[in-house]
Amino acid sequence: GLREVVLTSVTRDDLPDGGAAFWAETIRQVRAALPDALLEVLTPDFGGRMHALDKVLAARPDLFGHNLETVPRLYPRIRPEADYGRSLAVLRRAADAGLIVKTSLMLGLGETSDEIMATLREARQCGCRIFYAGQYLQPSARHEPVARYLPPEEFDAIRAAALALGFDYAACAPLVRSSYHEDGQAAFVRRIVGAR
Numbered sequence: 801g802l803r804e805v806v807l808t809s810v811t812r813d814d815l816p817d818g819g820a821a822f823w824a825e826t827i828r829q830v831r832a833a834l835p836d837a838l839l840e841v842l843t844p845d846f847g848g849r850m851h852a853l854d855k856v857l858a859a860r861p862d863l864f865g866h867n868l869e870t871v872p873r874l875y876p877r878i879r880p881e882a883d884y885g886r887s888l889a890v891l892r893r894a895a896d897a898g899l900i901v902k903t904s905l906m907l908g909l910g911e912t913s914d915e916i917m918a919t920l921r922e923a924r925q926c927g928c929r930i931f932y933a934g935q936y937l938q939p940s941a942r943h944e945p946v947a948r949y950l951p952p953e954e955f956d957a958i959r960a961a962a963l964a965l966g967f968d969y970a971a972c973a974p975l976v977r978s979s980y981h982e983d984g985q986a987a988f989v990r991r992i993v994g995a996r
Contacts, residue, residue, distance in 0.1 A: 802834055804986055806979045807861075808842040811881075818844065820852035827859035838862045838989055840902075842978055848886045850893060857897040862993050863930070863985075864894040865902040867978050868923060871915035878909055878944060888926050895927020900992055904932035904978040907958075910947040920962055929968045930985060933958055934976035950974070 807826060812819035823843065830839055840863040846852040857864070868891075872884040895901045903923050905916070923931065933955060938946050952974060959972035969988045971980060 802837050804838045804840065804981070805830055805834060806840045806842060808979065809844070811844040813847060817852040817855065818846035818849060820846055820849075820855040824855045824859040827856070827861055831859075838986055838993070840865060840979075840989075842867065843890075845882065845886050845890050848883070848889070850889075853890060853893060854897075857894055857899060860899070862900065863902055863989050864899040865904075865930075865978060866890045866894070867904045868919060869904070869906055870909055871905075871911040871919050873915060874909055874911060888922060891923065891928055892926040895929075900930065900989055901926075901928045902930035902932070902978075903928050904934070904976075906936040907933055907950055907955075908936040908946050908948050909944060916958060917961060920958075920965055920967075924962075924965045924967060930988070931962045931967045931970045931972075932976050932978055932980060933962075933970075933972040934980070935974040 807830070809819060823841065827839060827841065839861045841856065841861040842865040843856060845866065866887060868884070868887050870878045875882060875884050891901055891903055905919065920931065935950060936946060938944065955972040955974060959970045962970035962972070969985050971985065
């Protein structure tokens with residue numbers, strides 16, 4: 801009875817292909833079991849191994865997601881094992897493969913409005929069509945503290961800015977997460993991939 805499925809995983813740096821073969825096989829198995837369901841993936845960057853990413857893209861999920869998470873300046877502190885340019889390259893490759901591409905940011909880590917806008921522009925230039933933003937919440941005392949809680953109207957302004965930049969769909973609110981269920985997103989994706 802599932803109508804939408806979101807697949808994600810931890811980063812699998814212990815595997816030569818970053819787990820890409822498992823990703824591709826899981827997509828195929830879910831598609832076989834649920835041919836009418838929309839299938840969204842939220843992948844790691846596979847360490848920049850584009851041949852591994854290509855395995856996932858070849859399995860043709862309906863929606864390809866990879867999160868930028870934060871603005872480039874904060875990567876060394878917030879995502880020290882990731883690389884902003886590499887993440888942009890992942891998004892661009894998925895878009896070039898003809899997939900609907902999605903990314904998201906968690907806000908409240910010390911980014912500026914100008915940095916948010918610059919990141920939105922770069923994501924859009926890479927072919928992202930869907931954008932989500934939510935409030936970062938500190939999961940434990942060992943994690944980065946919240947620098948600022950954004951009011952809902954600021955999220956509304958970010959959503960409006962994303963749409964003005966040409967994103968087809970944007971969901972921006974304090975409790976939005978990358979796998980947040982949005983009927984509007986599902987309707988948009990179904991229009992593109994065909995009714996299921």
